[in-house]
Amino acid sequence: MKRILVVFGGRSVEHDVSIITAINSIIKPLRLTKKYQVEPLYIAKDGRWYWDEALSNIETYSSGKIDSLIKKLKPVNLSFENGLVISNGKSFNSKKAQIDIVFPALHGTYGEDGDLMGLLEMAGVAYVGCGVAASAIAMDKVIAKQLAIANKIPTSNFLFYRSKDYKDNPVTVLNEINTHLNWPLFVKPTHLGSSIGISRVSSNDELGNAIELAFHYDDLVVVEEEVSNLIEVTLPIIGNETPEPAYLEKPTLQKADFFDFDAKYLRGGKKGSKNGQASSSYSEVPAQLPKKLYKAAEELGVNVYKTFGLSGIARVDMLIDSKLNKVYFNEINPLPGSLYSHNFQKFGLSNVELVEKLLFFAMEKFEQKNKLNSSFSTNYLKQF
Amino acid sequence: MKILVDDLVINYSLSKAKKMVMLLHGWGDSSDGLRIIFDGLTEKGYGVLSLDLPGFGSSDNPKTAWGLTEYAKFVDEFLKKIKIMPFAVIGHSNGGAIAIKASSMGLIKPAKLILIASAGIRSNYNLRNKTIRLVAKSGKMLTQVLPRSTRKKIQRLFYDKIGSDLLIKEDLVETFKKVVSEDLTSQARLVTADTLLIYGDKDMATPVSYGKIFENSIKGSRMLVLPDVGHFVHLDEPDRLIKEIVGFLNV
Numbered sequence: 001m002k003r004i005l006v007v008f009g010g011r012s013v014e015h016d017v018s019i020i021t022a023i024n025s026i027i028k029p030l031r032l033t034k035k036y037q038v039e040p041l042y043i044a045k046d047g048r049w050y051w052d053e054a055l056s057n058i059e060t061y062s063s064g065k066i067d068s069l070i071k072k073l074k075p076v077n078l079s080f081e082n083g084l085v086i087s088n089g090k091s092f093n094s095k096k097a098q099i100d101i102v103f104p105a106l107h108g109t110y111g112e113d114g115d116l117m118g119l120l121e122m123a124g125v126a127y128v129g130c131g132v133a134a135s136a137i138a139m140d141k142v143i144a145k146q147l148a149i150a151n152k153i154p155t156s157n158f159l160f161y162r163s164k165d166y167k168d169n170p171v172t173v174l175n176e177i178n179t180h181l182n183w184p185l186f187v188k189p190t191h192l193g194s195s196i197g198i199s200r201v202s203s204n205d206e207l208g209n210a211i212e213l214a215f216h217y218d219d220l221v222v223v224e225e226e227v228s229n230l231i232e233v234t235l236p237i238i239g240n241e242t243p244e245p246a247y248l249e250k251p252t253l254q255k256a257d258f259f260d261f262d263a264k265y266l267r268g269g270k271k272g273s274k275n276g277q278a279s280s281s282y283s284e285v286p287a288q289l290p291k292k293l294y295k296a297a298e299e300l301g302v303n304v305y306k307t308f309g310l311s312g313i314a315r316v317d318m319l320i321d322s323k324l325n326k327v328y329f330n331e332i333n334p335l336p337g338s339l340y341s342h343n344f345q346k347f348g349l350s351n352v353e354l355v356e357k358l359l360f361f362a363m364e365k366f367e368q369k370n371k372l373n374s375s376f377s378t379n380y381l382k383q384f
Numbered sequence: 385m386k387i388l389v390d391d392l393v394i395n396y397s398l399s400k401a402k403k404m405v406m407l408l409h410g411w412g413d414s415s416d417g418l419r420i421i422f423d424g425l426t427e428k429g430y431g432v433l434s435l436d437l438p439g440f441g442s443s444d445n446p447k448t449a450w451g452l453t454e455y456a457k458f459v460d461e462f463l464k465k466i467k468i469m470p471f472a473v474i475g476h477s478n479g480g481a482i483a484i485k486a487s488s489m490g491l492i493k494p495a496k497l498i499l500i501a502s503a504g505i506r507s508n509y510n511l512r513n514k515t516i517r518l519v520a521k522s523g524k525m526l527t528q529v530l531p532r533s534t535r536k537k538i539q540r541l542f543y544d545k546i547g548s549d550l551l552i553k554e555d556l557v558e559t560f561k562k563v564v565s566e567d568l569t570s571q572a573r574l575v576t577a578d579t580l581l582i583y584g585d586k587d588m589a590t591p592v593s594y595g596k597i598f599e600n601s602i603k604g605s606r607m608l609v610l611p612d613v614g615h616f617v618h619l620d621e622p623d624r625l626i627k628e629i630v631g632f633l634n635v
Contacts, residue, residue, distance in 0.1 A: 199385065205467055213388045 002100040004036045004359070005086065006056075007116065009043040012108030013196050013217065017337050019061050022105035025338040027056050029351040030103075036359075039097060041076065041086065042066075043106070049076040051088050051095075084125040101362050102127040103355075104335065108192055112335045113139035126366035128358045129312040130334040137308060138332035141190045141222045144308070148329045151307050153300065155329045156319065157181055158224035160190065163215045173211070174204060177223055184226045187211055189218030200226065227319040227328055233287050235301035236315045236340040238354070240361050240368075243305045246340070246347040248297055250287035285346050293320065297327045304329055312361045315340055386442075389462045394435060395442035397422060398466075401431030405633070406470035406494075408459070409434075410477025410503070411560070412553055414441025418476060420618050424626035430633070433468055437479070439556045449558035452504075452566050456486035463492070472496035472633055473577075477590060477615065478503050481568060484598075488571035497577035498629055501587055501615050504568035505594040572601035579605035580632045584613030584620060 008022030009015055022040070030038045040056035043049050050073045060066050074089045087096040102125055104116050114136035120127045130138065137143050148155045159177060166173050177185070187210035189197040197217040199210035207223075214221040236246045287294065301316040315336035319328045339358075341351045349357070387394050397415055405425055407418045415422070415434040422432045436443040438450065438458060446454065459482060463469065473494040475483035480502025486492040553560065579602045583595040592609055599607045608628060613620040 197386070209387050209465060213386055213393065216388050216391075216393060 001035065001037050002359075003039060003097055004030060004101050004103055005039045005041050005084070005097075005099040006030075006103045006105055007041045007043065007111070008105040009045070010106040010108070011043065011045060011047045011110045012106065012112075013192060014107035014112075015045055016061075018105055018107045018111070019058070021107065021335070021338050023056060023058050025341050025351060026103055026105050026355055029355045032352055033356065037097075039086070039099070042070075043111075044070055047110075049078075051076045051086055078123070080123045082124075084120070084123040099125055101125070101359055103358070103362075104129055107335060107337060108139075108196075112333075113191060126362045128362040130310050130314060131365075134309045134311065134314075135334045138310065138314065138334045139191055141188060141331055142220060144332060145222070145224075145329075147308065148304070153304060153307065153329045154326065156225045156227055158222055160220060160222045161211070163219045163221075166211055166215065166221070170208065174207060177207065178204070181223065181225050186222075186224050186226060187214050188222045188224070189214045190220040190222055191218050227321050229321050229323040231287075231289070231320040231322050232317070232330075233289075233297050233320060234315055234317045234340075235298060236313070236336055236343050237301060237305045237310070238313045238344075238357060238361065240311045240365050243302050243310075245298055245302055246343045246349070247286035248289070248294055248301070249340075249343050250284040250289070251282065252284055285343050289320075290325075293322075293325055293327070296325070300327045300329065304332065308332060310334065311365055312358055313339065387462075387465060389458065389465055392438050392444040392446070394438070394444070394462060396433065396435035396462075396466075398434075398468075399426045399432050401426075401429060403429075403472075403633075404431040404433055404468055404470045405472045405474060406463075406468075407432065407434040408473065408475040408479030408482050409437065409440065410479050410501075411563070412440070413476070413479075416441065418474075418618065420622045421474065421626065421629070424622070425629070428626075428630050433466070433470060435462060437482070439553060439559060445555060446559060449562050451559075451562035452481055452485040452568075453489070455482045455563070456489055456491055459486050460491035470494055472498065474498040474500065474629065475502060476500045476618065478563065480504065481563070481566075484568050484572050484575060485566075487577060488568070488574035494577050496633055497575065497579040498582065498632060499579065499595075499598065500582045500617050500625070501584060501590045502581065502594065502598060503564075503590050504566075504572070505590075505597050506564060506567040569597055569601055572598050573603070575602045575605075580628070581605055581607040582610065582617055582625065582628065583607065584610050584615065584617050586613060587615045587617075589615045 006022050006026050008018045010018055027038055027040060030036050039051060041049060041051050042055040050070050052073050054060050054069055060069060077087045077090065079085045084099040084102065085096060086099060087094050102120050104111060104127060106112055106116060110116065112135060114132045117127065117132045117135050121132060137147060142160045145155045145158055159180060161173055184200060184202040185207065187199045187201060187207065197214045199213060201207045201210045211221055232251055234249050237243045297318050297320060300318060304316045305314060310332065313336065315333040317330040317333065319330050339354060341354055344354045345351065385396055385398060387396065407415065407421055409415060409418050414436045418434055422434050425432050437455065438444060438446045471494060473483045473492060480499040481504035483497060483499065484502065484504055487497060581595045581598055583590065583592045585592055595607050599605050610617060610621055610624065618625050
């Protein structure tokens with residue numbers, strides 16, 4: 001029986017979303033198969049790692065018992081013996097487990113951005129999802145937009161600033177934005193997902209406040225033009241060399257000005273159904289678009305997936321100008337919340353089938369990589 | 385929408401119009417709780433600004449224990465930051481207490497002030513509070529020998545039984561203690577806004593007697609007592625409340 005380590009929580013503002021993704025969309029369906037030994041590994045907000053069966057129970061978190069539980073647990077030790085081995089202590093009776101596949105369920109910093117993937121590459125263990133570089137690029141809105149432009153993938157006009165640039169010369173920054181970009185604008189922290197710290201602004205007063213808010217979360221901030229006549233769509237895709245898109249999905253905006261964190265996760269959105277997945281009020285699946293436009297968006301999504309070297313699973317967000325029928329690349333989410341399983345389900349792939357497919361892709365990528373030669377014989381050391 | 389005020393991320397809803405009204409919610413509530421008033425006033429053509437006060441809704445917790453003074457100063461900072469000067473402020477329960485405090489400090493100067501089931505009177509329940517404090521202290525001493533988790537359970541049962549708001553936000557216990565320690569009877573005398581007080585006759589948390597004290601203290605204020613209405617006036621009688629508010633604002 002293969003042992004799967006599901007890693008979640010993490011040092012990220014999306015810590016809580018990660019817990020739901022892990023427990024509802026990964027651990028539960030994997031256990032339903034009765035084919036795997038599933039181990040929950042929770043990373044607390046302070047960065048400590050814990051491994052215990054109670055960590056796979058949602059009540060541990062919703063009841064607030066998590067704080068007292070982790071006080072009793074010993075932090076996890078990792079060792080890289082023929083892959084990844086975890087243990088919960090160094091004494092003779094400590095629990096130890098050799099991991100076959102890691103299933104990362106971390107959103108945002110220190111997880112979804114490639115940091116965890118680097119550790120797993122060093123350990124030489126198979127893991128689900130995008131690799132180090134693809135994850136890092138996907139989670140950096142500036143580099144992602146620059147890479148899109150370099151590959152002639154349309155994206156909205158933007159400028160970006162470091163915290164110091166703005167603090168030293170706020171007037172220069174505001175003037176530059178006013179000169180080069182058209183209102184209204186979106187202000188975003190570069191490395192965060194789940195719409196945290198994002199503002200839509202239509203005046204200079206709002207712009208200053210929005211930039212300040214974005215810098216509260218990130219050192220690098222993107223300011224971009226809003227796409228006119230906007231239709232926002234997103235496309236979850238799975239696979240390695242041959243991407244398999246699910247349905248194009250259209251979030252349905254309600255009272256919120258744009259699709260912010262509360263709209264996504266709190267305001268009858270993903271909380272609409274108890275398992276943390278989208279409710280019908282949250283989005284339209286598949287997006288009701290003219291056939292040609294639907295196809296154009298699907299093709300652009302798949303093109304992005306291939307260009308960025310994404311693997312396993314990712315979600316590509318796009319913006320459509322419905323008057324010009326033009327599709328723009330917006331951003332990539334290398335680990336969509338709850339794996340976007342509601343979309344795959346509509347597409348005909350159950351949550352169980354989805355996680356099993358993702359394990360298959362993880363092994364496929366791992367085996368492919370293992371076939372590559374990582375040593376090279378030279379006489380270099382003999383001269384010393 | 386979110387904004388950074390004094391290094392705290394603050395969530396707020398804004399619907400702009402010429403005449404702006406600010407809503408301040410009560411303890412344990414959030415801007416969502418006053419959504420009925422927000423929508424009602426927006427429909428009547430008013431602009432409305434409703435925020436989650438620090439510690440509530442989707443706003444950050446205060447970094448230290450805050451009292452009414454800190455909350456009043458915060459409201460001032462928030463308004464300066466978004467550059468909106470509301471012509472009217474509506475406060476429910478503890479939001480009313482914050483509005484009185486901010487007005488008395490000269491931090492907000494609305495033309496109209498509406499206090500719905502406003503808190504801020506602490507003296508009436510002095511005997512009850514002293515008794516509760518005595519029981520709580522004795523209980524604390526007696527339960528010292530018990531394990532921490534059992535002690536917590538007993539404490540929770542006790543506060544639940546006496547109907548205390550202390551456990552509504554357990555992470556703000558010190559702030560709660562600071563907020564409820566201040567009586568606003570004398571400060572209410574400094575309020576200069578045209579004030580309407582609305583109380584429900586079935587309100588146990590902030591009874592009509594509180595309203596009467598404010599009515600006596602705030603010059604020119606008038607009080608409306610709604611029959612068969614409890615503490616959450618906006619939930620018990622939303623249509624009547626909106627009608628009264630709009631009638632008062634339009635004068």
